Amino acid sequence: MIRRHVVVSGEVQGVFFRDTCRRTAAEHGVSGWVRNRADGSVEAVFEGEPDAVGRVVDWTRQGPPAARVEKAEVVEEDPEGLTGFAVLPSG
Structure with a gap:
């Protein structure tokens, strides 16, 4: 089991990044969460098999x-x- 904390920047809000991330994580059996950040980036945590x-x-x-x-x-x-995998409120 490993954990990675990711911050993604660019044009990543308003493009279904969080929902697609949730679905992608579920397809791979990865747990964690994703949320938009006030600075326009998206932050996520993933846990699971390497x-x-x-x-x-x-x-x-x-x-x-x-x-x-x-x-x-x-x-x-x-x-x-x-x-599980959650889409969290913006932080």
């Missing part, structure tokens, strides 16, 4: 078709044992 988390993190570097990702900052963190 290969699955890696695939979802790779997806964030592109995002959904309408997104224009400029940068995805990825930080390794200790897993917290999250279950």
